[in-house]
Amino acid sequence: MILRIVLAGLLCLGVTVALGWAVLERPMPVENLPERVASAMPESGVEHPITAVLLNFRSYDTLLEIAVLLVAVVVALALREAQPDQPEQMGLDNPLLRAVMAWLLPLILVVAGFLLWAGSYQPGGAFQAGSVLAAAGVLLRLAGVTTNWLDNALLMRAGLALGLLTFLGIGLLVMLPGVPFLTYPAAHAGTLILVIELTLTLSIGLTLLSLFRLTPPYADDPDDARPQEDRNL
């Protein structure tokens, strides 16, 4: 055990030193990518360069990234079906908590909307907004608010799929004039990106929320035999 820690320590020290060396010795790039981004900004349909990179110049990365999120959900769904959970009773049924939630929820929704909207000219965007949405869902759950509409499997899945399907659909539709995949016509780029971002926000929010919901809620124990009081501690 100690040997392993020592070895691990040495290894990590070595890696860190090598990395430091690499950082110190690095050459300055000849290629000036920021400049290219800046000069292509007018055609991108958005004003903020990060959003332009994410959803236009390198939108293919974003497309695959959404697929990664979906894969995680698929695995979670599969495992829950293979290892069924008991009906969940998560959350504290506390009136005070509910009252706070009633204040917080609208605020969260507004923040999410703002983040999404802000993405076009300052830091922000679909993922940030989606995460905030998911946080709202998590809070609801922790407050013990029953969310039956989330248990509707088909609706839920449609919501999950919406973002990626829209993204794919738009990417393919714009090809009709004979241009490559994901080539937004400059005139409509802003609109198309907005539509994609909107649907992505919703889907990302739902994805993160379902990942939260799909882990076994409390019955973590192999024998599930411990008394209720223990669990609440």
Added chain:
Amino acid sequence: MIGLWSVPLLFALPLALGILSLLVVPAWRPRLIFVGLPLLAAASLDVLAGLATAGPQVYRLGDWIAPLGINLVVDGLAVGMILMTTLVATLCALYARVYLRDHPPASSFFWPLLWFLWAGMNGIWLAEDIFNLYVGLEVMGLAAVGMVALRATPQALAAAMRYLLAALLGSLAYLLGVALLYAAYGTLSMAGLHEAATNNATTQVALALIILGLLLKTALFPLHAWLPPAHGGALTPVSALLSALVIKASFYILLRLWLVLGPEVTPELTAQLLGVLGAGAVFYGGWMAWRQHHLKQLVAYSTVAQIGYLFLFFPLVTNTSPEAARLAWDGTLMMLVAHALAKAALFLSAGNLILAVGSPQISHLVGISRFRPMSLFSFGLAGVSLMGLPPSGGFTAKWLLLHSAILSGQWWWLIVLFLGGLLSAAYIFKVFRMSFREGPQIDRSVTPPLTLDVVALVLAASAILIGLFAHLPLHWLRMGSVLGMG
């Protein structure tokens, strides 16, 4: 533009099918293959036709030029891998449709995962951007982990967890390497790196990180520990997909980067070291395979061994004559393709044998040759290719590698190739010995559905035929590669 539609469809179609299969009722999930497989086959063939008529292409996603946007490279290597994936995955899908019928409903999540896996792989084959490769690796890797976990037994979950940890660590090492390369050269495009990369500390550290990360994902000895439980314990079609295709993706990236960075940057010492690790894999994997008692574990360790051959590529192309390098390129790719076909066939026929005797133990195969000759025949054909005996893809590959080793004067790799072949004969014939033995009669051998046997046989036969008709595939694979033209 050639391949305007077919190139993006190669990943867009599986992505769309992956989502659709989530939305339909479980019973309909397998049926989507009747839409998906023909379309994907058509797209792959169209890409091949484009390559054959117009040569290698660059596909600009979003119509942005490389360092700004993401480009896809449609050269012989990429198209070869795409066709290999289409063939193997199609057959595995047909197999799975029948195989999964008797499995619990949770296994119908195999289908969305298959499509995402496919999309990830096609994305990797086409990628020209090193960060895009990272995302592609994650799509493929997480889908693969999910497939391993699909059984949800404690063993499957542990195997999946171990696999996931290895994959994540590998990804991060790769990502850090990419970060360093970007910091040094300001580009993520392989073409750009090819132009800009010079030999300095940053490049070497980045290369080392990338190599380590990819080795972990490829499960090269001694970083292979996650592979046998994951591949040996999964559902049979999953094992076949993972062993045949998934581990090839990380090797493929390494191979591309090695050639992109070029001989000035790639150190000969590292190349030899990779070769030595490959040799270690061949010996250790072969030895461990021979010692296994479970049929699928044996096949999984055989994968550990066969990966080793692929890594002989690096010493054979680094600072050697153009002829030796070309032969090594041909041989390695032949090995890769032949292994994909043969290993898929081996896993599927092993699965059939296990279905037939109802036990994963090799010792329970006594006398099975009388009842399941066809499964055993597929197993044998695939084994011929793995042993590198003629006539087979494995043999042609070995022939080319031997040639390259002699031409480059690195005779020590000959020993690896010879002993490796004999070791694989030892573990393949271990199974045969058992199946030919006339022991206590088994009278209750189950007859698996004919489809399962036919699929395994088709794969095994293609592993043999590819060796006899290697000329044209190798010609295509060379198109647009640094080595092929030289």
Added chain:
Amino acid sequence: MDWNGLILFGVLATSLVASGVIFLLAESRVMLRSVFNLAAAVLKLVLVGWIILGVYRNVDYELRFTIIEGVDFILRADALGIMFVGLSSLLWLFTTIYAIGYLEKAPNRSRFFGFFSLCVASTVGIALAGNLFTFLLFYELLTLSTYPLVVHRGTRESLRAGQVYLYYTLGGGALLLFGVVALHVLVGDTEFVPGGSLSGLDPSLYPLLIGIFLMMVIGLGVKAALFPLHAWLPMAMVAPAPVSALLHAVAVVKAGAFGIARLVYDVYGVEFAQSLGLLAPLAVAASITIIYGSLRALAQDDLKKRLAFSTVSQVSYIVLGISLFGPVGSIGGLMHLLHQGLMKITLFFCAGNYAETLGVHKISELDGAGARMPATSVAFTLGAFGMIGIPPMAGFISKWYLGIGALEAQMNWVLGVLILSSLLNAAYFLPILYRIWFRKRDRLWCEGKVLGRFETQGSLLIPTLATAAFALAAGVLAGMPFSPLYWADLIVSREYLQ
């Protein structure tokens, strides 16, 4: 692709297709399987006959396609190759008939006949191979397709024999592969041409060439059962009689001997090999094997084991003939390829007949068998006389030519080897004949089978008598056109005139 190429493909395909179809047929379809198998064998024989006539008239038969850059798959019928094809096709027909009778009611027949046909296909491929690559391809295929036949009975003993067989043949195959690749690097695609293709190489490479030759001879010598690489052969006698007859007496060991012939004549060229000093050591190795095999045969009581050691000894006559520099010795060696095949298969058939009919496996139990099974015993006697080399049997002609060839090559000591081995042959065959014909039956035979009209089943007896007749004719009619002697003479004249 021209018609001549297609015919070659047809010769190969008859047994390949037969093999495929037989694998797919259900175990119970005995009749269909037999008919199909025999039809394929007859068809192949017809095609081979056609090609033999063509080769005689100097028609070119060639089929080639490119496998990878610089490596072609070539099938070509030349005089040497077609001789071996003729032998295996003829014997395939007889052995198939024999095996159908021999394995009646035995399990796993579908597997047996499938691999059996595959073996013949590989043998034909070896014979028709036009370059080393193609040769190697079929050579390894032969290894693989014989393994299931060796372990066919599935007993511990046969599995053990199969394992030893694999050790030897796969190891040998690896050495051969190395040699082939090395030659390929040196001179490119190594096609078989009379006179060889290596003599133009730089003299500094000669030591390397000698090394490669050594390695390849070891690789081929495993199958040819050259001493000390012969141990697998007697062990493999656990296989069913038809397997021992066709494969271990003919196909596998001949593939090795044939390979050595190809190597010496058509890769290195006999004159170049002589100038490298490779032939004399080969002759010594062959001679040691001849004597050693005969000595070991003397000590065996198991009939098939004695025949096996006799094979070890007799196959080396072929190698000896190849290594005698000069046309006459070569004629002797090549001719013995046919002679030994015909005689040995007869002997194995007879051994199988005794075992099946009387349940006798040991020589000491054969007393009085001649009276009980006269036809089989006559065939056995003819085969044994041939092996000893009693005039005018085929074996005598082989040994005569070998002897003259030895004198011609100025290796007089070979004569001594020939005489000694003939004495030893007589010493291990004559006692068997004595027991069969002159001893009285002293025990009960366990005659299990229903025998039909003849002394044993017709399907066992007819092939035995047929091959015996061929063996006899090969000797008595040696002067006629298309006799083994005639054909060997043709091969050698084409070889040495180049």
Added chain:
Amino acid sequence: MSGSLVFAWSGVLLFGLGLFGFIAHRHLLRRLLAFNIMGSGSFLVLVGLAQEGRGVDPVPHALVITGIVVAVASTALALVVFRRWYRASGRTDLPEDT
């Protein structure tokens, strides 16, 4: 050391620390945390190194956002598998590691 490199240096340190945790710990949750620390380290290196010289480079920022999403998905998947494993076996580490 120029000021703009402070992020890159923290990234390097974080990566090293995370790697140590990843190797040294056996508890899967700790290893996942370590993985996330490593991830943050690489993201810092990615963003930090590109700051120098020519101002803000938007590309690494976008890459990091993509990277974060991928890391979130991986972590979530790992947690799902981990908790199922814990429920099935009662263990918090992997079997052969004890």
